[in-house]
Amino acid sequence: MSLLELNGITKFFGKLAALEEIDLKVDEGEVLGIVGPNGSGKTTLINIISGYYRPTRGTIFFNGKKISGLRPDQIADRGIVRTFQSNVLFEGATVLESMLVGSFLQYKTKDWQSFFETKAYKDDHERVVGRVIELLKTFDIFNDIFLPATGLSHGYQRMLGITMALIANPKVLLLDEPTTGMNHEEAMFVVENIKKISEQGITVLVIEHNMKVILNIATRVVVLNFANKIADGKPEEVMNKQEVIEAYLGTETI
Amino acid sequence: MMTYIDYKTLLPRTVIGVLIGLFVIIPVFTTSVITLSILISSGIWAIAVMGFVLILRTGQFSMGQAAFMALGGYASAILTVNLRMPFWPSFLLAGVISGIIALIIGLVVLRVGGIYFSIITLAFGEIVRILAQYMEGITRGVRGIIPPPPPTISLAGLEINFAAGNPVPYYYFMVLLVAIASLVFWQIGRSRLGGTFASLALNQVLAEHQGIHLMKYRVIAFTVAGVFTGFAGAYYTNFLSIITPLMFGLWQSIQIMMMSIVGGVSSIVGGALIGATVLYTLGRYLSLLPIYNIQYLLFGAIVVLVLLFLPKGTGLVDLWGKFWRKVFREPEEYEMPEETEMAVE
Numbered sequence: 001m002s003l004l005e006l007n008g009i010t011k012f013f014g015k016l017a018a019l020e021e022i023d024l025k026v027d028e029g030e031v032l033g034i035v036g037p038n039g040s041g042k043t044t045l046i047n048i049i050s051g052y053y054r055p056t057r058g059t060i061f062f063n064g065k066k067i068s069g070l071r072p073d074q075i076a077d078r079g080i081v082r083t084f085q086s087n088v089l090f091e092g093a094t095v096l097e098s099m100l101v102g103s104f105l106q107y108k109t110k111d112w113q114s115f116f117e118t119k120a121y122k123d124d125h126e127r128v129v130g131r132v133i134e135l136l137k138t139f140d141i142f143n144d145i146f147l148p149a150t151g152l153s154h155g156y157q158r159m160l161g162i163t164m165a166l167i168a169n170p171k172v173l174l175l176d177e178p179t180t181g182m183n184h185e186e187a188m189f190v191v192e193n194i195k196k197i198s199e200q201g202i203t204v205l206v207i208e209h210n211m212k213v214i215l216n217i218a219t220r221v222v223v224l225n226f227a228n229k230i231a232d233g234k235p236e237e238v239m240n241k242q243e244v245i246e247a248y249l250g251t252e253t254i
Numbered sequence: 255m256m257t258y259i260d261y262k263t264l265l266p267r268t269v270i271g272v273l274i275g276l277f278v279i280i281p282v283f284t285t286s287v288i289t290l291s292i293l294i295s296s297g298i299w300a301i302a303v304m305g306f307v308l309i310l311r312t313g314q315f316s317m318g319q320a321a322f323m324a325l326g327g328y329a330s331a332i333l334t335v336n337l338r339m340p341f342w343p344s345f346l347l348a349g350v351i352s353g354i355i356a357l358i359i360g361l362v363v364l365r366v367g368g369i370y371f372s373i374i375t376l377a378f379g380e381i382v383r384i385l386a387q388y389m390e391g392i393t394r395g396v397r398g399i400i401p402p403p404p405p406t407i408s409l410a411g412l413e414i415n416f417a418a419g420n421p422v423p424y425y426y427f428m429v430l431l432v433a434i435a436s437l438v439f440w441q442i443g444r445s446r447l448g449g450t451f452a453s454l455a456l457n458q459v460l461a462e463h464q465g466i467h468l469m470k471y472r473v474i475a476f477t478v479a480g481v482f483t484g485f486a487g488a489y490y491t492n493f494l495s496i497i498t499p500l501m502f503g504l505w506q507s508i509q510i511m512m513m514s515i516v517g518g519v520s521s522i523v524g525g526a527l528i529g530a531t532v533l534y535t536l537g538r539y540l541s542l543l544p545i546y547n548i549q550y551l552l553f554g555a556i557v558v559l560v561l562l563f564l565p566k567g568t569g570l571v572d573l574w575g576k577f578w579r580k581v582f583r584e585p586e587e588y589e590m591p592e593e594t595e596m597a598v599e
């Protein structure tokens with residue numbers, strides 16, 4: 001049984017099909033690269049897995065249980081957490097505040113325990129703060145914890161996005177173009193960290209335009225083109241497939 | 255920087271202690287009915303404002319909060335007068351009833367949120383007022399219900415007599431009620447719950463994807479506000495010994511919003527206490543002027559002035575905070591160190 005299983009996922013926006021009959025199985029520990037030209041449906045796929053959109057048709061199973069139709073918070077609670085293609089942050093909050101608020105699923109204690117500041121909550125909070133600091137250090141944002149999150153440079157806003165997803169304790173991490181707009185150094189830093197995340201046993205689905213990044217980290221690649229899955233397999237094999245080359249050449253000549 | 259997350263309170267505990275002490279000894283210096291009744295009313299409105307600001311923290315703008323005062327007020331008056339229930343249980347039930355209605359309304363209305371929520375709460379406020387006016391069999395319509403004063407309490411040899419014309423016991427009970435409400439709202443603001451509420455206003459989509467159940471937390475805030483606003487309405491009704499449909503109408507809902515703007519929303523409790531006291535006191539004296547309804551006009555003007563000079567929800571409470579830091583040289587909260595900008599490179 002696969003960890004994550006998509007069966008016949010179809011999504012229509014009005015008459016436009018953003019995804020057509022997508023079947024996809026993801027096993028635990030994979031780093032699955034999702035590539036494809038602009039508008040091919042990659043972000044829609046993440047939006048559907050994370051519960052932001054409901055599929056028009058089709059079902060999704062996670063750990064053998066149906067998750068399609070659940071709300072985003074329920075899906076995050078089951079262990080599937082995502083980042084966004086654009087920088088989506090808590091407007092006006094500092095880096096630390098963002099992380100603490102984003103730690104909702106990291107806390108083990110209940111709201112009432114926090115309200116009464118019980119011993120259990122204080123211990124829990126201390127643990128969460130420790131984890132937050134550890135993650136912020138990993139992503140090199142620790143010096144900026146009192147800075148408004150929106151005041152970080154673009155690259156670091158994206159790293160904060162990944163950090164926020166990680167503090168929610170994912171079993172599956174969905175990354176939507178984690179390195180866009182980053183310089184080479186920043187992108188390589190993110191790549192190294194995605195590898196570390198994977199080594200910790202987190203399954204990763206990553207949308208990426210940068211082929212170097214994909215070949216560097218993906219254990220398997222899925223190619224989308226015009227809402228359809230046109231290839232699925234080992235990175236080098238997939239990249240040499242005729243349809244894939246055509247799909248990419250097709251868009252580049254426009 | 256406004257984030258609406260009270261991780262740190264504006265006032266040190268000692269100052270809060272001194273302030274509470276001051277309020278407790280006021281009746282030793284003056285038993286003036288006017289002074290005490292202004293303080294009592296201000297405190298009661300402050301509770302309603304705290305509720306409004308708590309809902310605002312979740313990103314929702316309720317335009318019908320006075321209706322929950324009406325619900326609490328009518329509940330306690332009907333229970334004591336029509337159903338002959340003793341005062342204290344009926345008072346407690348008033349808060350519970352108001353809270354249950356808030357819960358039910360919240361479960362229906364908070365699905366939409368935003369401007370729709372505002373409009374529906376406005377309509378809800380008007381419906382409550384109209385029902386109070388026309389269900390004459392229960393509410394006695396515009397004539398209103400006149401609840402009897404709470405019974406005299408004997409406490410450790412002390413007679414606490416709530417008879418009409420003596421505001422002192424009402425004053426002390428107001429201080430107790432405001433203290434409890436302040437403690438609850440303050441604690442919510444600085445606990446994880448406060449951050450969770452704030453996240454819904456700061457970025458709803460992100461909050462949901464971090465695992466926060468939008469509806470649940472919106473409804474919790476709305477219900478907590480409903481409970482305390484209900485208590486405020488019940489207590490006001492008993493303090494004034496009357497409730498009529500016009501006491502808690504649209505203007506009163508607007509007044510609650512105006513109090514929150516003038517006080518500021520960066521601190522739930524501090525802003526509410528300052529805003530309610532300033533505006534209520536002003537309104538009370540303005541209504542003495544021979545120009546009919548001048549307070550409506552001047553309230554509007556004050557709100558505009560506050561919005562012009564203290565924008566983005568930083569009302570008088572922030573002004574006080576700045577003054578406090580100047581005097582005692584406390585550093586600004588979360589001041590960013592000089593070198594952080596460089597650290598990014």
Ligand SMILES: Nc1ncnc2c1ncn2[C@@H]1O[C@H](COP(=O)(O)OP(=O)(O)OP(=O)(O)O)[C@@H](O)[C@H]1O
Pocket residue numbers: 013016017018036037038039040041042043044045085
């Ligand atoms: N909310 C929406 N309403 C209508 N159409 C949408 C919506 N979201 C996506 N689409 C359309 O669905 C198609 C797929 O979009 P999607 O964002 O999934 O593409 P993508 O592969 O992520 O592209 P990119 O590489 O540019 O990010 C596009 O044609 C897009 O215009």
Ligand SMILES: [Mg+2]
Pocket residue numbers: 042043044085
């Ligand atoms: Mg996309």
